[in-house]
Amino acid sequence: MSRLEVLKTYKIYIGGQFPRTESGRYYQIQDGKGKVIGNICLSSKKDVRNAVSAARKAFGGWAERSAFNRSQILYRIAEMLEGRRDQFINELMIQGASKVNAEKEIDLAIDRTVYYAGWCDKYQQLLSSVNPVSSAHFNFSVVEPTGVVSIIADENSSLIGMVSLILPAIAGGNTCVVLASETLPLCSITFAEVLNTSDLPAGVVNIVTGKKAELIEPMGNHMDVNATVYSGSNADEIKKIKELAVQNVKRVKTYNKKWISDESQDLYLIADLQEVKTTWHPIENIGGATSSY
Amino acid sequence: MAKKTDKKLSGWDFSPSPEGTSHIALKDKYDLFIDGKWVKPSSGKYFDSINPSNEEKISSVAHANQADVDKAVKAARKAYNGAWGKMSGKERGKYIYRIARMMQEKARELAVIETLDGGKPIRESRDIDIPLACNHFFYYAGWADKLDYAFPNRKVESLGVAGQIIPWNFPLLMAAWKIAPALAAGNTVVLKPAESTSLTALKLAEIIEESGLPAGVVNIVTGFGDTGAAIVNHPDVDKVAFTGSTDVGKIIQKAISGTDKKATLELGGKSANIILEDAPIDQAVEGIVNGIFFNQGHVCCAGSRLFVQESVAEVVINKLKQRLDSLYVGNPLDKNTDIGAINSKEQLQTIKKYIKIGQEEGAEMYQSPCSIPTKGYFCPPTLFTNVAQSSVIVQEEIFGPVLTIQTFRTVDEVIQKANNTPFGLAAGVWTDKGSRIFNLTTKLRAGVVWANTYNKFDPTSPFGGYKESGFGREGGLHGLEAYVKLS
Numbered sequence: 001m002s003r004l005e006v007l008k009t010y011k012i013y014i015g016g017q018f019p020r021t022e023s024g025r026y027y028q029i030q031d032g033k034g035k036v037i038g039n040i041c042l043s044s045k046k047d048v049r050n051a052v053s054a055a056r057k058a059f060g061g062w063a064e065r066s067a068f069n070r071s072q073i074l075y076r077i078a079e080m081l082e083g084r085r086d087q088f089i090n091e092l093m094i095q096g097a098s099k100v101n102a103e104k105e106i107d108l109a110i111d112r113t114v115y116y117a118g119w120c121d122k123y124q125q126l127l128s129s130v131n132p133v134s135s136a137h138f139n140f141s142v143v144e145p146t147g148v149v150s151i152i153a154d155e156n157s158s159l160i161g162m163v164s165l166i167l168p169a170i171a172g173g174n175t176c177v178v179l180a181s182e183t184l185p186l187c188s189i190t191f192a193e194v195l196n197t198s199d200l201p202a203g204v205v206n207i208v209t210g211k212k213a214e215l216i217e218p219m220g221n222h223m224d225v226n227a228t229v230y231s232g233s234n235a236d237e238i239k240k241i242k243e244l245a246v247q248n249v250k251r252v253k254t255y256n257k258k259w260i261s262d263e264s265q266d267l268y269l270i271a272d273l274q275e276v277k278t279t280w281h282p283i284e285n286i287g288g289a290t291s292s293y
Numbered sequence: 294m295a296k297k298t299d300k301k302l303s304g305w306d307f308s309p310s311p312e313g314t315s316h317i318a319l320k321d322k323y324d325l326f327i328d329g330k331w332v333k334p335s336s337g338k339y340f341d342s343i344n345p346s347n348e349e350k351i352s353s354v355a356h357a358n359q360a361d362v363d364k365a366v367k368a369a370r371k372a373y374n375g376a377w378g379k380m381s382g383k384e385r386g387k388y389i390y391r392i393a394r395m396m397q398e399k400a401r402e403l404a405v406i407e408t409l410d411g412g413k414p415i416r417e418s419r420d421i422d423i424p425l426a427c428n429h430f431f432y433y434a435g436w437a438d439k440l441d442y443a444f445p446n447r448k449v450e451s452l453g454v455a456g457q458i459i460p461w462n463f464p465l466l467m468a469a470w471k472i473a474p475a476l477a478a479g480n481t482v483v484l485k486p487a488e489s490t491s492l493t494a495l496k497l498a499e500i501i502e503e504s505g506l507p508a509g510v511v512n513i514v515t516g517f518g519d520t521g522a523a524i525v526n527h528p529d530v531d532k533v534a535f536t537g538s539t540d541v542g543k544i545i546q547k548a549i550s551g552t553d554k555k556a557t558l559e560l561g562g563k564s565a566n567i568i569l570e571d572a573p574i575d576q577a578v579e580g581i582v583n584g585i586f587f588n589q590g591h592v593c594c595a596g597s598r599l600f601v602q603e604s605v606a607e608v609v610i611n612k613l614k615q616r617l618d619s620l621y622v623g624n625p626l627d628k629n630t631d632i633g634a635i636n637s638k639e640q641l642q643t644i645k646k647y648i649k650i651g652q653e654e655g656a657e658m659y660q661s662p663c664s665i666p667t668k669g670y671f672c673p674p675t676l677f678t679n680v681a682q683s684s685v686i687v688q689e690e691i692f693g694p695v696l697t698i699q700t701f702r703t704v705d706e707v708i709q710k711a712n713n714t715p716f717g718l719a720a721g722v723w724t725d726k727g728s729r730i731f732n733l734t735t736k737l738r739a740g741v742v743w744a745n746t747y748n749k750f751d752p753t754s755p756f757g758g759y760k761e762s763g764f765g766r767e768g769g770l771h772g773l774e775a776y777v778k779l780s
Contacts, residue, residue: 068428118386284731
């Protein structure tokens with residue numbers, strides 16, 4: 001007798017746990033032939049709020065970790081991704097990708113993770129400065145993470161679009177709440193499983209699945225979210241996000257990039273989610289000694 | 294249980310707590326690592342690597358001559374013109390990450406071998422040398438595909454074959470400081486470890502072999518000064534990176550002066566450690582101890598000239614003497630040990646020579662009354678007071694656990710005294726007042742200034758000297774410049 005395959009229940013990822021949506025609702029996604037692939041959590045406003053709470057709780061610890069430690073953890077994510085390469089290829093193909101494209105997408109996702117692992121302890125030297133003020137002060141500006149970021153992932157990609165936005169956010173010390181692609185959600189939850197086994201602290205990345213029409217609002221107007229990142233080109237969605245951002249002066253970053261390209265990764269995706277902090281400190285000038293001595 | 298004995302004799306008496314050595318894998322004999330293979334030296338000559346804490350032989354190491362160096366440079370050139378030179382930064386970076394990870398996996402073994410071969414306390418090799426070496430590879434791995442960000446508006450290219458000569462005080466760490474940025478920038482390497490501490494570099498060669506790095510990208514040639522000279526003078530070497538004494542640095546600078554070889558020199562120092570009257574005294578005393586007795590004082594940036602403000606001199610010096618008495622000098626493998634073995638017989642003689650000069654010059658000496666092992670090369674921690682700016686022991690680098698102490702009245706005076714040296718590697722400043730720190734960091738002519746700390750190192754932090762302490766920086770974004778051609 002042939003063995004019956006055990007199917008995976010796709011849940012959401014909040015605070016390092018895999019709950020079902022509190023709403024109990026689901027939606028179905030289908031493959032190209034109209035066959036149902038799975039029942040996906042139709043997350044609610046409350047799920048988003050729970051995710052933001054988890055992200056806020058994780059923020060201080062994550063932001064204050066040494067840059068080196070963040071780098072090690074991102075590299076660990078790459079190691080874990082590599083180990084699950086076949087699973088991602090399989091899932092990408094179930095969702096309609098060709099084998100070649102599926103391999104390209106996972107390989108790029110792994111390498112991009114290594115790329116941002118490398119940035120964790122390097123962007124500071126490029127984005128910070130010592131400022132030659134005229135008074136007797138030592139004056140320097142450093143970058144610090146913006147805070148909790150809500151990310152609306154690219155609709156047209158299951159893995160690389162989402163990964164390309166999460167990585168620069170967390171490399172820079174932010175925590176995030178991610179809304180996965182509505183039509184291609186499978187890889188988001190498998191990616192959450194990777195994160196969960198990579199020493200990434202609970203709550204640094206939270207991922208929900210569901211309908212954009214319903215969830216852009218709570219993602220965009222939550223008062224404890226400091227920035228919203230959107231990938232795509234839907235003018236109505238972008239306008240809505242910008243309007244929602246006003247109430248607590250959220251930073252809004254929108255990208256319309258072809259993520260499946262080596263070019264779609266750079267320092268400035270990290271810089272977009274950083275604040276600049278300037279410190280003034282007096283220099284005591286007594287006596288006549290100068291560096292001429 | 295620790296039991297207190299006569300304080301005047303040995304301070305605290307600890308139950309021995311030696312690190313195990315059964316888990317390490319060392320060969321009886323090491324050949325040269327050239328073109329991805331282990332090859333015998335063409336002279337057939339090997340020399341002994343000695344454990345300086347008991348004078349026993351650990352292993353035999355090949356002595357490379359000019360022909361071997363030529364073979365290594367040719368292998369490096371072939372790799373540079375071949376797979377490595379054509380590889381994308383992204384793929385290069387992944388190789389370097391791999392090496393970093395494999396070093397982390399073998400960290401304890403590397404730490405034990407470092408201590409056996411070089412004499413430094415296991416606590417230091419385990420907690421400082423080896424983790425920093427791994428992290429250095431990890432850090433520079435990430436630069437391999439980001440070089441354009443490091444040098445905006447410039448075209449960045451690798452140099453070619455880098456010849457690298459490293460000292461015996463931080464053997465694996467110096468190998469990491471040299472190899473990691475060179476590879477990240479796309480160069481290939483011929484590296485010579487110091488003759489008294491070849492073993493961890495050879496273990497690193499094994500890791501590199503296991504990592505699958507293309508043959509010839511890293512070549513390790515062991516030997517003495519003649520081996521180093523053959524690297525420096527080889528016409529097909531594009532860059533020379535040297536860490537060591539100022540004397541040898543000058544010989545190298547002269548040797549390549551008629552060529553286009555690019556060079557970085559990280560040379561000697563006689564760094565000032567300055568204690569102002571408002572400093573937190575107990576912390577400062579710890580900082581003085583760490584500044585000069587870390588790694589037996591075999592540190593180019595050691596805080597070997599102590600300057601204490603007159604008003605607190607008596608209390609600082611008394612506390613320092615007390616602290617000296619409690620330092621545990623002995624078996625480097627013992628986790629209680631603060632000060633291990635002097636690296637070699639020659640170095641012990643050098644240190645003894647300087648101690649004698651100090652006494653003859655009329656300085657007042659204080660040594661810890663600690664007991665030291667009868668076998669091996671050991672030197673008790675030593676202080677000299679009543680020294681002058683002109684004293685030989687104040688002017689020259691001793692490279693041992695010997696501290697000279699001078700006093701000063703004003704900040705002005707100490708800036709002048711601190712800068713009055715041909716060296717300019719590092720300095721320490723101890724004060725409660727931030728504004729004083731920034732005054733001193735502005736005016737001290739040194740490549741690194743530590744404020745209320747000392748001997749801190751990090752892969753992201755540039756290190757290197759002013760004046761006769763050499764040129765070029767290692768670490769951080771700045772460390773890449775040494776290994777790239779910009780146009």
